Amino acid sequence: xxxxxxxxxxxxxxxxxxxxxxxxxxxxxxxxxxxxxxxxxxxxxxxxxxxxxxxxxxxxxxxxxxxxxxxxxxxxxxxxxxxxxxxxxxxxxxxxxxxxxxxxxxxxxx
Amino acid sequence: xxxxxxxxxxxxxxxxxxxxxxxxxxxxxxxxxxxxxxxxxxxxxxxxxxxxxxxxxxxxxxxxxxxxxxxxxxxxxxxxxxxxxxxxxxxxxxxxxxxxxxxxxxxxxx
DNA sequence: GTCATGCGCAACTATCCGGTTGCCTTTTCC
DNA sequence: GGAAAAGGCAACCGGATAGTTGCGCATGAC
Numbered sequence: 001x002x003x004x005x006x007x008x009x010x011x012x013x014x015x016x017x018x019x020x021x022x023x024x025x026x027x028x029x030x031x032x033x034x035x036x037x038x039x040x041x042x043x044x045x046x047x048x049x050x051x052x053x054x055x056x057x058x059x060x061x062x063x064x065x066x067x068x069x070x071x072x073x074x075x076x077x078x079x080x081x082x083x084x085x086x087x088x089x090x091x092x093x094x095x096x097x098x099x100x101x102x103x104x105x106x107x108x109x110x
Numbered sequence: 111x112x113x114x115x116x117x118x119x120x121x122x123x124x125x126x127x128x129x130x131x132x133x134x135x136x137x138x139x140x141x142x143x144x145x146x147x148x149x150x151x152x153x154x155x156x157x158x159x160x161x162x163x164x165x166x167x168x169x170x171x172x173x174x175x176x177x178x179x180x181x182x183x184x185x186x187x188x189x190x191x192x193x194x195x196x197x198x199x200x201x202x203x204x205x206x207x208x209x210x211x212x213x214x215x216x217x218x219x220x
Numbered sequence: 221g222t223c224a225t226g227c228g229c230a231a232c233t234a235t236c237c238g239g240t241t242g243c244c245t246t247t248t249c250c
Numbered sequence: 251g252g253a254a255a256a257g258g259c260a261a262c263c264g265g266a267t268a269g270t271t272g273c274g275c276a277t278g279a280c
């Protein structure tokens with residue numbers, strides 16, 4: 001099992017996008033409430049609307065979110081594929097680590 | 111199902127630690143090869159030993175890795191709990207998002 | 221004893237990043 | 251038509267961060 005299957009170059013930007021507290025809160029709100037506008041996201045966000053906008057663009061650049069203009073507001077929704085990629089990456093790491101622990105254990109018992 | 115269960119304040123630093131390509135490579139190597147020294151990690155790391163050391167300390171600060179001095183070398187190993195926390199966070203987001211999609215679908219069909 | 225290896229510490233640099241303020245355009249509502 | 255709401259664009263700031271180089275200290279090999 002090669003570490004190449006984890007594709008760090010692809011998944012690292014996804015983790016980086018999730019690695020900010022404000023941004024992770026936005027992702028959580030979008031996942032819980034469904035698609036919503038920037039103003040609605042800003043309502044209880046503790047930061048400015050422009051900050052929220054920047055975070056949304058970061059998420060979009062990582063493929064995690066997507067926007068559509070609807071009248072005068074822009075509605076943002078989550079994109080599930082990158083989330084799945086991140087999950088697969090973590091699963092791979094855990095699996096490899098478990099395998100290593102097993103090997104070490106049997107080696108010691110040997 | 112509340113978004114509070116995702117605990118962004120706790121999990122965001124973990125994602126941030128995984129959000130650097132060099133660091134994610136280190137995690138992948140540790141998970142695939144088991145505990146190893148800094149020099150061994152540096153061998154094919156494309157950056158300096160000091161850079162690797164800094165990254166390891168970042169991982170340690172996020173609870174993802176742990177070191178033990180063994181003679182003149184310091185051996186680093188992965189810590190699985192934060193990885194599991196990150197996985198649970200992603201699972202929660204995906205589950206919430208799926209639930210929202212279901213609600214929207216039945217709403218449209220209604 | 222001596223030399224190479226492994227590592228930590230400190231200083232320095234360049235860049236990125238999160239957040240703000242200010243201003244302007246578009247759309248809705250009355 | 252005019253006020254207000256939603257949002258884009260740009261400039262700016264302070265702090266974090268990824269990386270380097272240089273040096274000194276222990277430990278293991280011979």
